[in-house]
Amino acid sequence: MTLRVWRQPSPQVKGKMANYHLTDVSPDMSFLEMLDVLNEQLILDGEDPIAFDHDCREGICGSCGLMINGIAHGPEQTTTCQLHMRSFSDGDTIDIEPWRSGGFPVVKDLVVDRSAFDRIISAGGFISAPTGTAPDAHATPVPKVDADAAFDAATCIGCGACVAACPNGSAMLFTAAKVTHLGLLPQGQPERDSRVVRMVAQQDAEDFGGCTNIGECSAVCPKGISMETISRLNHDLLGALRANAVPTS
Amino acid sequence: MALELFLEGDPIADTKAPRDVPIGERWSERKFRGKLVNPANRRKMTIIVVGTGLAGGAAAATLSEAGYKVKSFWFQDSPRRAHSIAAQGGINAAKNYRNDGDSVHRLFYDTVKGGDFRSREDNVHRLAEISTQIIDQCVAQGVPFAREYGGLLDNRSFGGAQVSRTFYARGQTGQQLLIGAYQAFERQVAAGGIETHSRTEMLDLVVVDGKARGIVVRDLVTGEVTTHLGDAVVLGTGGYSNVYYLSTNAKGSNTTAIWRAHKRGAYFANPCYTQIHPTCIPVSGDYQSKLTLMSESLRNDGRVWVPKERGDSRPPQDIPEDERDYYLERKYPAFGNLVPRDIASRQAKNVCDEGRGVGPGGLGVYLDFAEAIERLGRKTVEAKYGNLFDMYARITGEDPYSAPMRIYPAVHYTMGGLWVDYDLQSTIPGLFVIGEANFSDHGANRLGASALMQGLSDGYFVLPNTITDYLSAAPFEKVPADHPAVVEAEAGVQAQVEKFLSINGTRTVASFHRELGRLVWDYCGMERTAEGLRKALDRIPELRKEFWTNVKVAGDAHTFNQNLEHAARVADFIELAELMCIDALAREESCGGHFRAESQTPEGEALRNDEEFAYVAAWGWTPEGEPPVLHREALEYEYVHLAQRSYK
Numbered sequence: 025m026t027l028r029v030w031r032q033p034s035p036q037v038k039g040k041m042a043n044y045h046l047t048d049v050s051p052d053m054s055f056l057e058m059l060d061v062l063n064e065q066l067i068l069d070g071e072d073p074i075a076f077d078h079d080c081r082e083g084i085c086g087s088c089g090l091m092i093n094g095i096a097h098g099p100e101q102t103t104t105c106q107l108h109m110r111s112f113s114d115g116d117t118i119d120i121e122p123w124r125s126g127g128f129p130v131v132k133d134l135v136v137d138r139s140a141f142d143r144i145i146s147a148g149g150f151i152s153a154p155t156g157t158a159p160d161a162h163a164t165p166v167p168k169v170d171a172d173a174a175f176d177a178a179t180c181i182g183c184g185a186c187v188a189a190c191p192n193g194s195a196m197l198f199t200a201a202k203v204t205h206l207g208l209l210p211q212g213q214p215e216r217d218s219r220v221v222r223m224v225a226q227q228d229a230e231d232f233g234g235c236t237n238i239g240e241c242s243a244v245c246p247k248g249i250s251m252e253t254i255s256r257l258n259h260d261l262l263g264a265l266r267a268n269a270v271p272t273s
Numbered sequence: 274m275a276l277e278l279f280l281e282g283d284p285i286a287d288t289k290a291p292r293d294v295p296i297g298e299r300w301s302e303r304k305f306r307g308k309l310v311n312p313a314n315r316r317k318m319t320i321i322v323v324g325t326g327l328a329g330g331a332a333a334a335t336l337s338e339a340g341y342k343v344k345s346f347w348f349q350d351s352p353r354r355a356h357s358i359a360a361q362g363g364i365n366a367a368k369n370y371r372n373d374g375d376s377v378h379r380l381f382y383d384t385v386k387g388g389d390f391r392s393r394e395d396n397v398h399r400l401a402e403i404s405t406q407i408i409d410q411c412v413a414q415g416v417p418f419a420r421e422y423g424g425l426l427d428n429r430s431f432g433g434a435q436v437s438r439t440f441y442a443r444g445q446t447g448q449q450l451l452i453g454a455y456q457a458f459e460r461q462v463a464a465g466g467i468e469t470h471s472r473t474e475m476l477d478l479v480v481v482d483g484k485a486r487g488i489v490v491r492d493l494v495t496g497e498v499t500t501h502l503g504d505a506v507v508l509g510t511g512g513y514s515n516v517y518y519l520s521t522n523a524k525g526s527n528t529t530a531i532w533r534a535h536k537r538g539a540y541f542a543n544p545c546y547t548q549i550h551p552t553c554i555p556v557s558g559d560y561q562s563k564l565t566l567m568s569e570s571l572r573n574d575g576r577v578w579v580p581k582e583r584g585d586s587r588p589p590q591d592i593p594e595d596e597r598d599y600y601l602e603r604k605y606p607a608f609g610n611l612v613p614r615d616i617a618s619r620q621a622k623n624v625c626d627e628g629r630g631v632g633p634g635g636l637g638v639y640l641d642f643a644e645a646i647e648r649l650g651r652k653t654v655e656a657k658y659g660n661l662f663d664m665y666a667r668i669t670g671e672d673p674y675s676a677p678m679r680i681y682p683a684v685h686y687t688m689g690g691l692w693v694d695y696d697l698q699s700t701i702p703g704l705f706v707i708g709e710a711n712f713s714d715h716g717a718n719r720l721g722a723s724a725l726m727q728g729l730s731d732g733y734f735v736l737p738n739t740i741t742d743y744l745s746a747a748p749f750e751k752v753p754a755d756h757p758a759v760v761e762a763e764a765g766v767q768a769q770v771e772k773f774l775s776i777n778g779t780r781t782v783a784s785f786h787r788e789l790g791r792l793v794w795d796y797c798g799m800e801r802t803a804e805g806l807r808k809a810l811d812r813i814p815e816l817r818k819e820f821w822t823n824v825k826v827a828g829d830a831h832t833f834n835q836n837l838e839h840a841a842r843v844a845d846f847i848e849l850a851e852l853m854c855i856d857a858l859a860r861e862e863s864c865g866g867h868f869r870a871e872s873q874t875p876e877g878e879a880l881r882n883d884e885e886f887a888y889v890a891a892w893g894w895t896p897e898g899e900p901p902v903l904h905r906e907a908l909e910y911e912y913v914h915l916a917q918r919s920y921k
Contacts, residue, residue: 051670052670053557057561057562058560063836064781064783064784066827067825070827072828073828075835077350078524079356079524080358080359080523080524081524081565082359082565084358087349087354100667106667106668108667108668108670110670131833132832132833139351139471141351142353142462145455145456145459146459146460146462149459150414150456150457151415151456152460153413153457155331155334155335155410155457155737156734158406158410158413160409161426162370165424165425166420166424167424172417174415175419175443175449178417182351182353206415209415211412
């Protein structure tokens with residue numbers, strides 16, 4: 025098969041697509057294993073191997089993420105590491121690019137800098153509960169429906185596919201998932217207003233675009249985070265701003 | 274002439290646990306006797322924390338909350354990526370919410386017994402005590418544990434226990450606990466208490482006047498090598514399963530931080546204690562990069578078999594019933610397919626070694642649900658195991674409803690690690706080691722749902738309370754940037770980077786890693802023999818020599834270079850592998866995950882030798898070619914009586 029891969033040695037240098045031919049690709053290979061095989065060849069040929077982020081290779085750490093034929097994480101709704109070559113056909117040409125967004129500058133080749141996500145969490149994506157201060161775990165019952173819905177939102181792996189897929193490059197699904205997770209739990213109530221205001225402010229301060237409810241984000245999300253989280257964020261944000269409860273630094 | 278395997282060093286002992294009071298009071302007593310640091314002084318102290326998993330992330334957040342200056346380092350792009358995130362099952366706690374007779378003492382007892390009597394009683398008891406606080410802490414942070422309709426927390430039962438004490442968040446408990454720790458961490462970043470260093474790898478420890486005072490790191494994006502100094506260093510850098518190349522660990526998980534600390538004087542304890550999980554998806558080809566675990570709950574309804582004949586290549590459906598060997602049911606009629614992990618793993622290896630394995634490479638056995646589907650109906654099987662069947666289908670492309678699954682054991686946890694005392698301090702003053710990176714709590718075998726418990730116990734509750742005793746003498750005299758120890762360590766790291774890039778040989782780093790992994794798997798894996806270990810010990814030094822003369826590392830030192838990162842990690846794995854084999858050879862008994870074929874009961878179970886081997890093997894490093902030094906820590910059991918594990 026033919027691979028057309030984005031090569032960019034460093035953020036300062038302009039990148040371009042490069043062509044590679046690969047034979048003997050097994051349908052049982054994962055997509056990243058296919059890139060491993062190509063990299064072994066490149067190393068032996070004295071060329072620079074293709075840089076890409078990856079770690080757990082079981083779909084949970086959120087490290088990997090490639091635009092494959094223009095779709096974040098490729099043709100199956102899963103992480104790139106869980107995509108297998110049986111999803112492609114013999115002789116295919118596959119385009120492989122990094123996440124494309126102003127908020128995720130390229131580090132090298134297919135590796136991008138997603139530290140903006142950490143800064144969004146840092147701005148308010150937590151419950152303030154310093155170690156040692158907790159009451160007994162059964163002190164506050166949480167209705168099962170709320171706990172389950174909070175869990176659904178909390179499954180976000182922070183991969184950034186939502187941003188990469190969004191025509192606006194918006195990080196809204198990521199932020200909304202965290203606002204929903206914490207906002208549904210009784211423990212999350214005291215900081216509910218300040219959390220949403222601060223997280224949205226930080227998101228805007230990064231190079232992300234605005235959300236216009238297109239829904240590409242949810243369609244590619246490997247964990248299927250729902251668009252409802254965005255409705256919930258908007259609801260919380262309006263409420264918080266109306267209450268004027270927090271300074272919007 | 275046979276070179277001596279190892280040298281006998283002085284015995285070693287923990288001196289921090291107050292053994293003059295009963296075990297249930299020792300942790301409180303230790304906290305009372307340990308010196309404290311007043312809040313105004315904490316601001317003047319810098320603590321370096323390496324790793325952001327459950328242990329490192331929790332420790333960094335908690336130390337920052339206490340007012341210390343924390344510098345945090347990790348090699349991934351975000352602190353949320355640490356491999357703790359992949360833990361599936363759950364976390365144990367002696368809450369006794371089920372009213373089923375659980376208690377701190379019972380969790381303590383189960384863990385000591387599960388570890389096959391090779392762990393330290395004081396540490397395990399403390400772990401059981403703290404387990405309940407962990408759940409409280411995590412709930413307060415918003416970890417969405419599974420709940421019942423009444424709104425209270427749900428529990429499940431897990432291996433090695435007769436009570437339900439495992440708290441869980443579907444099959445993603447590790448993820449949810451790590452996100453909790455990560456959020457606490459990011460809160461402290463915002464508060465200015467934690468200075469962050471992402472994509473930064475620790476490559477050496479700086480020891481000044483016998484104290485750990487800093488680390489040498491490489492910025493993985495720019496290649497810049499720098500030194501960071503402080504008053505204490507904490508390593509929460511995880512386990513070393515990737516010495517086997519194929520494991521359930523993340524690709525980046527490595528031994529480099531603890532191995533390089535070992536080379537600076539920290540003893541490495543019980544390196545041969547590794548845990549092998551029986552139900553993983555088998556290797557499908559040479560390109561295989563990692564193994565994926567499938568919950569062992571599948572063995573409740575699946576039947577394990579292989580063809581009776583060697584090399585039988587017929588599809589499983591075409592093999593008649595009387596030509597199949599349901600070997601676990603045959604050999605263990607009482608427990609059948611539900612024998613413990615180590616036995617199930619070893620028997621799978623045995624039938625594959627006989628040439629009766631199935632699938633590519635002959636390294637697999639069938640796990641067949643045909644009988645369960647007939648008995649229970651497809652709907653019930655789907656409800657019970659649907660997500661696991663889907664995962665299997667996605668990875669293998671096969672439909673487990675119509676053909677049996679293929680499974681094979683894989684390494685997924687290492688009980689060994691740097692030796693620490695009750696305060697979690699290594700043999701280098703000022704170097705503390707937490708989580709999977711230390712050896713402390715699981716003995717020779719870890720029970721399910723105990724890794725998350727230990728990581729968070731160490732990070733949130735133990736280390737922040739014990740490190741104060743050491744820091745009460747701090748802040749220490751400032752180490753100048755041109756101190757000989759700093760200059761020497763930095764130069765060593767630079768020299769190694771340059772060496773890698775200059776060899777320009779003919780074999781890739783991955784090809785060395787694969788060969789090493791195969792060697793350690795064959796001879797220091799599920800079953801170890803003196804003969805096999807000697808073979809490995811002959812081959813590893815040759816491999817090491819070839820690596821340093823014939824490896825080909827791509828790229829340069831000043832850009833993001835993943836191949837260079839891998840080279841440094843493999844160099845350390847090769848050295849560690851040698852120590853693992855020496856440790857396994859010296860321990861002429863079977864215990865927990867360490868099965869020496871020479872030491873088994875007539876039924877083929879692990880046979881301990883408490884007379885001679887009831888000790889922790891703490892190894893001191895010596896330069897290449899010289900035998901390592903063994904320091905024994907005698908294990909005494911005051912509260913749990915030594916007994917042979919039995920599954921009959």
